[in-house]
Amino acid sequence: MLEQLDRGERLQLMKFVCSFAWADLEIRPEEREFVGRLIQRLKLDPDEARQVEGWLKLPPRPESVDPTRIPAEHRRLFLAEIEGVIEADGDVAEEELENLALVRDLLS
Numbered sequence: 001m002l003e004q005l006d007r008g009e010r011l012q013l014m015k016f017v018c019s020f021a022w023a024d025l026e027i028r029p030e031e032r033e034f035v036g037r038l039i040q041r042l043k044l045d046p047d048e049a050r051q052v053e054g055w056l057k058l059p060p061r062p063e064s065v066d067p068t069r070i071p072a073e074h075r076r077l078f079l080a081e082i083e084g085v086i087e088a089d090g091d092v093a094e095e096e097l098e099n100l101a102l103v104r105d106l107l108s
Helices: 007-021 029-042 046-057 072-087 094-107
Strands: none
Touching (some): 007 072, 029 046
16 A cells, blocks of 8 residues: 555655654654654655654644545555554553544544
């Protein structure tokens, strides 16, 4: 399914993943590793990977992660990857669960 995403959709997915990694206001090593593996799975080019690394240093602006802009055909994929980064550190924070529930509601 990842191979069906175009460049803009890949970056959009990474923005969401990074924003959820920031939900508890801390990027943990496990979350960073999850993002690194996703960069590889998506086959991001060096410029795209640098952009994602920037989102791990400073979270994406909230208005840039609008769930209603996720294409309907990719919503399940986005949710799966968001859940993956939330669970990556083995400690799911209340903020992460609340944000995930909000995104799920907006996508239904």
